Amino acid sequence: MSGPSDYQPSNPALQWIERRLPILGLVHSSFVVYPTPRNLNYWWTFGAILSFMLGMQILTGVILAMHYTPHADLAFKSVELLVRDVNYGWLLRNMHACGASMFFFAVYIHMLRGLYYGSYKEPREVLWILGVVIYLLMMATGFMGYVLPWGQMSFWGATVITNLFSAIPYVGESIVTLLWGGYSVGNPTLNRFFSLHYLLPFLIAGVVVLHVWALHVAGQNNPDGVEPKTEKDTVPFTPHATIKDGFGVACFLLLYAWFIFYMPNYLGDADNYIPANPGVTPPHIVPEWYYLPFYAILRSIPNKLAGVIGMFSAIIILCFLPWLDAAKTRSSKYRPLAKQFFWIFVAVCILLGYLGAQPPEGIYVIAGRVLTVCYFAYFLIVLPLLSRIETPRPVPNSISEAILAKGGKAVASVAVILVAAVALFLGSLGDARANEGSDRPPGNKWSFAGPFGKYDRGALQRGLKVYKEVCSSCHGLSFIAFRNLAEAGGPGYSVAQAAAFASDYKVKDGPNDAGDMFERPGRPADYFPSPFPNEQAARAANGGAAPPDLSLITKARSYGRGFPMFIIDFFTQYQEQGPDYVAALLQGFEEKVPEGVTIPEGSYYNKYFPGHAIKMPKPLSDGQVTYDDGSPATVAQYSKDVTTFLMWTAEPHMEARKRLGFQVFVFLIIFAFLMYFTKKKVWADSH
Amino acid sequence: MNPDASTIAAGAPIEVDLSPVAEGQDIKVFWRGKPIYISHRTKKQIDEARAVNVASLPDPQSDEARVKSGHEQWLVVIGICTHLGCIPIAHEGNYDGFFCPCHGSQYDSSGRIRQGPAPANLPVPPYQFVSDTKIQIG
Numbered sequence: 001m002s003g004p005s006d007y008q009p010s011n012p013a014l015q016w017i018e019r020r021l022p023i024l025g026l027v028h029s030s031f032v033v034y035p036t037p038r039n040l041n042y043w044w045t046f047g048a049i050l051s052f053m054l055g056m057q058i059l060t061g062v063i064l065a066m067h068y069t070p071h072a073d074l075a076f077k078s079v080e081l082l083v084r085d086v087n088y089g090w091l092l093r094n095m096h097a098c099g100a101s102m103f104f105f106a107v108y109i110h111m112l113r114g115l116y117y118g119s120y121k122e123p124r125e126v127l128w129i130l131g132v133v134i135y136l137l138m139m140a141t142g143f144m145g146y147v148l149p150w151g152q153m154s155f156w157g158a159t160v161i162t163n164l165f166s167a168i169p170y171v172g173e174s175i176v177t178l179l180w181g182g183y184s185v186g187n188p189t190l191n192r193f194f195s196l197h198y199l200l201p202f203l204i205a206g207v208v209v210l211h212v213w214a215l216h217v218a219g220q221n222n223p224d225g226v227e228p229k230t231e232k233d234t235v236p237f238t239p240h241a242t243i244k245d246g247f248g249v250a251c252f253l254l255l256y257a258w259f260i261f262y263m264p265n266y267l268g269d270a271d272n273y274i275p276a277n278p279g280v281t282p283p284h285i286v287p288e289w290y291y292l293p294f295y296a297i298l299r300s301i302p303n304k305l306a307g308v309i310g311m312f313s314a315i316i317i318l319c320f321l322p323w324l325d326a327a328k329t330r331s332s333k334y335r336p337l338a339k340q341f342f343w344i345f346v347a348v349c350i351l352l353g354y355l356g357a358q359p360p361e362g363i364y365v366i367a368g369r370v371l372t373v374c375y376f377a378y379f380l381i382v383l384p385l386l387s388r389i390e391t392p393r394p395v396p397n398s399i400s401e402a403i404l405a406k407g408g409k410a411v412a413s414v415a416v417i418l419v420a421a422v423a424l425f426l427g428s429l430g431d432a433r434a435n436e437g438s439d440r441p442p443g444n445k446w447s448f449a450g451p452f453g454k455y456d457r458g459a460l461q462r463g464l465k466v467y468k469e470v471c472s473s474c475h476g477l478s479f480i481a482f483r484n485l486a487e488a489g490g491p492g493y494s495v496a497q498a499a500a501f502a503s504d505y506k507v508k509d510g511p512n513d514a515g516d517m518f519e520r521p522g523r524p525a526d527y528f529p530s531p532f533p534n535e536q537a538a539r540a541a542n543g544g545a546a547p548p549d550l551s552l553i554t555k556a557r558s559y560g561r562g563f564p565m566f567i568i569d570f571f572t573q574y575q576e577q578g579p580d581y582v583a584a585l586l587q588g589f590e591e592k593v594p595e596g597v598t599i600p601e602g603s604y605y606n607k608y609f610p611g612h613a614i615k616m617p618k619p620l621s622d623g624q625v626t627y628d629d630g631s632p633a634t635v636a637q638y639s640k641d642v643t644t645f646l647m648w649t650a651e652p653h654m655e656a657r658k659r660l661g662f663q664v665f666v667f668l669i670i671f672a673f674l675m676y677f678t679k680k681k682v683w684a685d686s687h
Numbered sequence: 688m689n690p691d692a693s694t695i696a697a698g699a700p701i702e703v704d705l706s707p708v709a710e711g712q713d714i715k716v717f718w719r720g721k722p723i724y725i726s727h728r729t730k731k732q733i734d735e736a737r738a739v740n741v742a743s744l745p746d747p748q749s750d751e752a753r754v755k756s757g758h759e760q761w762l763v764v765i766g767i768c769t770h771l772g773c774i775p776i777a778h779e780g781n782y783d784g785f786f787c788p789c790h791g792s793q794y795d796s797s798g799r800i801r802q803g804p805a806p807a808n809l810p811v812p813p814y815q816f817v818s819d820t821k822i823q824i825g
Contacts, residue, residue, distance in 0.1 A: 182720060188694065279717070304806045360791055
């Protein structure tokens with residue numbers, strides 16, 4: 001893409017093609033001999049990382065779409081079943097869901113790098129604007145993808161975001177109807193979002209081609225912001241940039257794999273494991289972390305239309321950046337004031353992200369307003385003003401001069417900043433799950449916690465017994481089939497035992513030849529029958545509160561960890577909020593209601609239930625279930641066993657996930673080292 | 688991309704029997720995928736709604752204009768917050784009406800916005816009384 005190539009393949013067949021379609025010459029001139037500045041640092045590898053992530057998202061997404069059903073009644077179940085039944089379905093889903101977060105993480109670094117080093121300045125304005133277009137498309141794609149699992153957050157996120165358009169005067173309501181395809185968010189909405197979620201990544205890929213094209217016409221910017229002048233200033237793209245990008249991708253993969261294999265739900269919201277319910281709004285609607293700064297801007301403006309305009313202009317303003325900042329010096333390295341304001345701006349964005357996850361009340365609203373003003377002031381006041389008053393330090397005459405002057409600076413700071421940024425920025429979500437004034441569940445020692453965690457087979461078998469004898473009279477377990485009991489990583493029953501267990505149940509089947517429904521003994525392929533035929537029956541039989549299905553309960557419940565625990569959790573891999581809560585709830589019933597708490601008729605006091613008034617009576621008492629293996633028949637033991645069992649029902653492939661994760665990590669670490677030493681060798685003469 | 692024929696057909700009017708709803712209670716029915724709150728208001732709630740100076744409201748509308756005359760005790764509103772579409776909770780907030788848990792909007796016992804970011808009152812769906820104890824929505 002940098003002018004006509006004089007590349008001539010030696011192979012006659014390739015020569016034949018090259019004369020008719022000079023594609024090899026194009027690749028050769030763009031990615032092999034293409035001159036890349038010698039002084040690029042590791043922040044420049046994020047372009048390659050982003051291309052890699054886009055490819056990854058498209059690849060995993062296409063396979064996921066083969067197993068997904070875009071229908072309001074079936075979508076949630078199809079996602080759960082693809083995680084459970086499709087070969088490596090759990091891996092595909094984790095890669096795709098965490099991949100979206102990593103994609104945004106990389107794009108934010110990429111954008112901030114452009115901001116710091118002035119990569120948007122003449123002659124790279126179009127390159128920068130194409131980047132903003134890609135970012136907008138990514139936001140739309142990410143939002144629609146989040147709707148597809150059709151959980152509570154999916155549904156209510158879709159409701160809130162589509163309602164943003166109703167703020168537009170005159171045509172707003174019609175636009176919202178067009179987005180919905182009905183009178184509210186529903187099945188037609190899900191269908192069109194699925195279609196668009198499949199389409200948009202290919203549009204992104206198209207704009208990426210334009211982005212790279214514009215890059216290769218204007219040439220890459222570099223940390224010193226001076227254009228390459230002689231051949232000494234550049235190195236050929238291959239092998240220098242290729243191997244360096246390869247090393248960058250390998251390091252990035254380590255972070256990505258940490259999420260995929262060890263913290264797959266860290267960035268998600270527990271509420272999204274509850275199927276969408278148009279009649280109940282979750283107490284806190286929080287978007288995915290990558291939208292939080294803009295969500296905070298939206299909420300800090302008290303007028304609806306102005307809030308929506310504020311939110312969108314926070315992104316659109318980036319398009320005008322090349323003209324807002326008129327300073328001649330590109331790189332902030334040589335702009336002492338701009339450098340300081342840049343870091344203040346980064347802090348403002350992170351704080352806005354934190355506020356976006358907080359409830360909109362009190363001090364948070366005021367702080368949000370102050371920071372919103374700061375955000376816009378950076379673009380509208382600080383940058384235009386700085387370009388007039390700031391005296392930049394002298395810029396080196398050439399890139400080679402800059403390299404000689406510096407003598408190679410350490411790159412270790414990159415890693416430190418990376419880790420700190422991950423912890424702070426991605427983790428800000430954790431605080432969103434507010435505590436609602438309940439006591440915090442005590443932590444437990446779970447056999448399945450940590451990077452090598454495994455389920456305790458005995459506990460799984462005992463937990464199954466507790467579920468069958470106690471819980472199953474009110475709670476369903478609809479995503480678990482009897483065959484699962486014999487699968488690897490489960491309670492460890494044989495196929496014959498699972499079949500015998502199934503035959504104890506009566507399962508409704510039919511219609512038979514006479515057109516009647518009939519009951520037959522269960523088979524391994526059947527799912528656990530639910531105690532009530534539908535939600536209304538369950539509600540009617542239980543005083544108005546439907547007992548939730550327990551298949552996913554340990555993932556669908558959580559509690560706020562608060563600052564700074566959620567940052568520490570990222571490193572310790574703590575993700576047992578759900579099991580801790582369930583175990584605490586089962587033991588949290590107390591006869592004596594503390595003073596100041598009123599429990600309505602037909603409810604019971606529970607120390608750990610949000611609001612303390614629970615409709616479920618105390619389910620377990622000592623000696624209620626007989627254990628054959630000599631374990632103590634106490635409420636504490638029952639709770640622990642049944643919680644372990646329910647963790648397994650929520651994630652039957654957890655052992656496989658952690659086992660594969662270890663193998664992947666060993667491989668990636670070796671790979672990254674090899675890449676590093678190869679890179680060192682390749683660059684030995686160039687520094 | 689507008690709603691298809693079956694979606695429009697499913698949005699036909701519905702009838703709701705009000706006789707089981709006691710004073711001070713309310714029910715939620717779904718029409719066109721939207722929750723509709725039908726409140727049987729107490730004397731106190733009606734008085735509160737009528738005592739307000741209409742001109743001081745963010746979205747001025749009298750209580751009389753929001754209910755059917757002769758059936759003042761019945762308030763029928765679409766239970767979707769006019770801010771960003773969450774579902775407010777009935778019998779909560781400072782105004783004896785509705786409270787939206789998402790962004791803190793508060794509505795009074797006539798479904799009018801009193802506090803918070805929502806720009807407008809809870810809309811009243813088209814409905815009429817078929818008999819004293821039955822309404823048709825739509």
